Amino acid sequence: MENKTRVAIVGSTGYGGVELIRLLQAHPHAEVASVISSSSAGEPIAAGFPHLSGIRTELLDDVDPAAIRAKADVVFLATPAGVASKLVPRLLEQELKVIDLSGDFRLPEPAVYEQWYGKPAADPADLEQATFGLCEIYGDRVQGTSFISNPGCYPTATLLGLVPAIKAGWIDPDSIIVDAKSGVSGAGRGASLGTHYSELNENFKAYKINKHQHVPEIEMVLSDAAGRDVVTTFTTHLVPMTRGIMATMYAKLTEHRPEADFIQLYEEFYAGRPFVRIRPEGQWPATKEVAGSNYCDIGFAVDRRTGRVTIVSVIDNLVKGAAGQAIQNLNLMMGWDEDAGLRFVPMYP
Ligand SMILES: NC(=O)C1=CN([C@@H]2O[C@H](COP(=O)(O)OP(=O)(O)OC[C@H]3O[C@@H](n4cnc5c(N)ncnc54)[C@H](OP(=O)(O)O)[C@@H]3O)[C@@H](O)[C@H]2O)C=CC1
Numbered sequence: 649m650e651n652k653t654r655v656a657i658v659g660s661t662g663y664g665g666v667e668l669i670r671l672l673q674a675h676p677h678a679e680v681a682s683v684i685s686s687s688s689a690g691e692p693i694a695a696g697f698p699h700l701s702g703i704r705t706e707l708l709d710d711v712d713p714a715a716i717r718a719k720a721d722v723v724f725l726a727t728p729a730g731v732a733s734k735l736v737p738r739l740l741e742q743e744l745k746v747i748d749l750s751g752d753f754r755l756p757e758p759a760v761y762e763q764w765y766g767k768p769a770a771d772p773a774d775l776e777q778a779t780f781g782l783c784e785i786y787g788d789r790v791q792g793t794s795f796i797s798n799p800g801c802y803p804t805a806t807l808l809g810l811v812p813a814i815k816a817g818w819i820d821p822d823s824i825i826v827d828a829k830s831g832v833s834g835a836g837r838g839a840s841l842g843t844h845y846s847e848l849n850e851n852f853k854a855y856k857i858n859k860h861q862h863v864p865e866i867e868m869v870l871s872d873a874a875g876r877d878v879v880t881t882f883t884t885h886l887v888p889m890t891r892g893i894m895a896t897m898y899a900k901l902t903e904h905r906p907e908a909d910f911i912q913l914y915e916e917f918y919a920g921r922p923f924v925r926i927r928p929e930g931q932w933p934a935t936k937e938v939a940g941s942n943y944c945d946i947g948f949a950v951d952r953r954t955g956r957v958t959i960v961s962v963i964d965n966l967v968k969g970a971a972g973q974a975i976q977n978l979n980l981m982m983g984w985d986e987d988a989g990l991r992f993v994p995m996y997p
């Protein structure tokens with residue numbers, strides 16, 4: 649029988665970490681060997697997550713790179729911004745493979761990170777070692793590497809919806825407006841005024857307009873696709889639901905093209921990629937249609953009157969936006985099937 653690759657999860661008591669545990673439970677080539685907490689080491693993981701009772705019976709381990717190396721070959725970090733920048737160098741020293749779910753290693757320029765995250769950036773020498781793992785766009789770079797920076801949730805939905813049209817020259821990169829909405833689990837497990845029940849229930853609000861930390865990540869990839877600098881308008885909203893992101897993108901067409909052309913372009917661009925599904929003409933995806941799965945579903949509407957295309961892209965923020973794409977990156981890194989352990993049907997209804 650195959651020896652499974654042993655995996656450790658730092659931040660396993662958060663939403664991204666516990667979703668990694670759920671998804672890795674059925675992975676054919678990897679197994680969770682250590683669940684790690686900076687604040688509750690020695691406690692059973694199931695004490696804070698009763699849904700894991702009888703499934704994960706182990707105690708939480710401390711954050712100790714040498715002890716992690718003794719138990720695991722690969723480490724996922726599902727920790728708040730500012731943790732990975734300090735911890736990753738110590739994990740790489742132990743010759744561990746690392747997949748970081750935070751924003752600490754996504755932006756190559758330290759000054760850009762400091763401007764948008766308001767925290768000290770990682771060391772430039774460490775930043776250089778990271779590969780940005782937006783699987784469907786940069787997956788070829790991931791194979792055989794040992795340190796992956798997993799993309800943000802909003803950038804994943806946005807960029808998978810925009811990159812093919814930008815690369816084809818079908819939309820004006822300067823005209824893009826991204827209107828994005830997220831479920832509340834995107835904000836993590838910690839309680840806060842903005843996310844408690846009576847603030848959110850029956851409510852719908854915009855936040856961080858023109859200030860969101862995902863703006864430079866989105867612009868970095870759009871600029872790469874366009875071959876020149878691109879800036880964009882990006883507005884995020886909080887929706888009173890648990891999971892899901894919908895990014896609705898508006899852009900000016902460089903010349904008129906019907907929906908059928910977009911559908912064909914995107915089908916060809918994502919051919920052979922298991923997790924992007926293109927909707928037929930006149931149909932647009934809903935968040936529930938990808939919930940609990942690693943899919944990104946995309947639909948189009950062309951408006952001849954305004955000369956604009958509307959692109960609708962949905963993901964589950966905790967799966968394709970975090971833990972699922974991180975496992976997809978593990979699969980690519982290790983040379984396994986891209987969809988190993990991720991072939992499940994969305995939860996519906
Ligand atoms: N939620 C989402 O949809 C997405 C999240 N992300 C990113 O993934 C990361 C994790 O997010 P999420 O799971 O939602 O966040 P949570 O707040 O739910 O969990 C973060 C976990 O990090 C641990 N932690 C805090 N400080 C430290 C530290 N100094 N050292 C080690 N561990 C620490 C905490 O556990 P403990 O106290 O037990 O150590 C906590 O449970 C973040 O960077 C987030 O931005 C990215 C994409 C989507």
Ligand SMILES: CC(=O)N[C@@H](CCC(=O)OP(=O)(O)O)C(=O)O
Nearest residue numbers: 750751800801830831834835861
């Ligand atoms: C709903 C909600 O609050 N979402 C979070 C997503 C945070 C996140 O994933 O941050 P990084 O990708 O930068 O790590 C936000 O908008 O800040």
